[in-house]
Amino acid sequence: MIEAQKLTKSFGNYKVLEDLNLKVKKASVYGLLGPNGAGKTTLIKHLAGLYRQDQGIVTIDNQPVYENPQVKGQMIYIADDLYFFSQASIDETAKFYSKIYPDWNWDRYEQLKQVFPIDSKRRVVKLSKGMQKQVAFWLGISSMPKVMILDEPVDGLDPVMRKKVWSLILQDVAERQVSVLVSSHNLRELEDVCDHIGILHKGKIVVERELDDMKSDVHKFQLGFAGDIPEGFLAGPEVLHRTQTGSILLLIARGDKNELLQTMKSANPVILDVLPLTLEEIFIYELGGMGYDIQNIII
């Protein structure tokens, strides 16, 4: 659905994006992760058809996005830093959007009043930052997009509102096959909603995975031994991480879960536990293995 090929962009002499490839499937949620300054917003502005790339192709549904009203009419982009006309109320802004977006749905707009408890006659710029974000979602969802591009979308929203907003978006993904690209530097936020994750670092996507794959691919084990920890039994599997505290060994390894368990059992541990692995840990260990400075990448 959303696709970038060999995307390159420089600001002056500074190369922000370099030969970047990215693909978001239809009816999926793609999480774009990266540290500050990695180029997330720049990439997103290309996908939203705002910036013109120096090289490469950016398409949605196989059509170029830049200067393409047909594509943009099916897409909403919610920026990190929102802008509304200074005099307009929510209703007036909605009226403006309704004439601009071809699939605007007034019923939906009215229904969403129950989700977003803001008086729609209030001027948008007078609202708090979090409320403005809610208005952006309200209007965005009401315009019935096929593609949603969200830059740091839930920043400034309270936890209850986050849940509400995500559930609305995910509902659209499920029911209307909406494709979503969402950027964040907060892994936990993405963990619950994304089915794909891409990590952007220094202008390149360094990791791109399906979340389920990842979770079934990397595992965390806790092993306790009666005496010394035997050597050699870990020669086979790929160990991403290893900590040893006395006779307790903590391992993170990649591979099939059952095969790994077999290997562990062969060392006759007293205790053998499979521990839950957070997305954050997966990335820390995956990237650590790739030689990147972890501290820099995950905040």
Add this chain to the structure above:
Amino acid sequence: MTFKISLFNKTLILSDLKRFWWVSALYTLALMAYIPFSHLMKAMGMEVQNITWIQDTIDRMLSFSQDDVQAILICTVPVLMAALIFRYLQVDKSAVMMHSLPIKRSSHYASHCLAGFILLIIPAVLNSLIMILLDYFTVLGSFYTLPKIVTWLGLNIFFCLFFYSIAVLVGMFTGSSVAQIVFTYIIQILPIGIYVLLKFSLEQLLFGFGEVPYSLFIEDKYPLFLLFNSAFLRNPHMAGWLLAYILTAAAFLVLGWFVYKHRRLETAGDIIAFPAFYPAFKYGMTFCLMLVGGTYFCGASRQSLPMLILGYVIASALGYFVAEILIHKSFRVLHLYKGYLYYALVIVILLGGLSLDVSGFVKRVPSPEEVEKVYFGYNYNDWFYFEKEKNPEFLESRYQDSGYFEDNPPILLESQENIAGVIELQKHLIKERKREAGSSRYIIYTLKNGDYILRQYNINEADQSDAAFLKPIYESLEYKKLKFPAMRLVPEDIKLMSVRDDRSGKQPVNLTGTKDIRELTELLKNEGIKMSYEDMTSSRDSYMRISVLENNKRNEQNILVQSSFTSLLNWLKDKGYYDQFALHLEDIESVELEKVEDRAYSDNAATPSRVTINEREVIEELLNIDPSTNYISNDVSARFNIRNHVWSKRVSLEAGVSPKLKGYFAELEKDN
């Protein structure tokens, strides 16, 4: 899902109208207060004798030929409007929001442009309607006419469109609203500004440098100057010009559209939206500021060349680094000094070339065979419109004097002797290279191949060495014919000649008889032919003059009668006219001498020291003494009491006078 694509997006236009209607409303009110209502008030409170004055004021206002509040409004409101309408483009988050909408850039541009233009036109249209109503229903009906109102509306819309289009185009090139407004004005005065500054610098650096004969540098070609010079409807070619301006404005708008399409969104907030133009901006600013600095320092220090160079150095460095600060949006720009050094190198080479006269500009003197004619006068505009542009009507209409060139023919010399004489003079001037004394004069050759050589020198008629070269030219018949209106008189065209003496207080003698007129013109011509260089350049005041009224002219010409015109004076005496108008020694009853500085400086002096003279011979001496032209030295004012008239002149205390008069002077000093 079909998507209707049209250039103008109704939603955007309506949204702009909704957002910026208040500018339009304020502008409407301002115009209303300044034009129809103030007219109404003037007209209602009028007194009969003021009718023509009110009519004149109203006419000038409606035809934009008076610089006033209206001119300021018309050149600021459209620029502000353009800045407001395209403000969204100059701020990152609004630029992002607006361009994420499913609207093409061309549609954005066209819609916003149109919205701004509508907002600008509405106030003019509303005010025109009000004026039409006032025309029908109030006393203003006797001042307004429909064509005048329509002209006002048309001109208003024209100026709005023009200034708006410039501001829009400039806005596309820059990423900041402030820069947009500033550049809009800078760009309009840039051609003239650079020309004036460059001219000043070159005058200092190149001996003999004058103007540059290109019509590009005529102020009145630029609407902003046109508006404030109030030269608008006086231009006889205005219709053509208006059309050209409208086409230019349209071209600006089309160009702006093109630029918008290629503009990158990320440049919002930058001073220049296209990095390719950074060098042009940077070095352009460096160069312009260099000229400003040079002009300022050199002008303030009475044209000293080292100060010019100092001004160049300081101001160009300032310009360069300020430009870098603006481009990089940071004060840490000193490490970019290399670009300035390259610039300085180029300028040093250029200045070196100029001062060594590599192009041969200073020494260039044509050979007499090359020259078709030469202008040898004081007024560049006269030459420019008469000889170069061949459009004398333009200047005449600006001076509001249709007979201007007939009365003041430009001194274009065509005879071989005079061309050779001017060439010799120029060679002499180049050799001497004096800058100080004298008055600045143009020598402009029209060459046979169609080129022009234009130089400007200071020529001192009193200087012996200059005079030697000037004498043959001045004494030539060709020069005199152009210089003296008396040489061009045609007796048949003359209605009346009146001879007067400003000193005498007597009525002038009016001559209307054909015979008298014929004889007097003939005598005047002969006197002119006989006139020597010394008479022509003498600083002696001539008090007698002949006013000539010609049949088909409004203005009368004044011809001075010099004391060297003996045969003419004799003719007047023979005819008995002389006594009727001229001042005679016997007419003078007494002369009072008074120190000039007494009156000028001391407020307390109740009665300034004064000496009365009754001696005939001293009075005669005072009458014939050369008046003082040096207003700084301590002068004496001589008041001649002539029956029921008083005439005074200033005499220098240092003048060589007879012992008797000296005695009076001493008395004056003593009283002091």
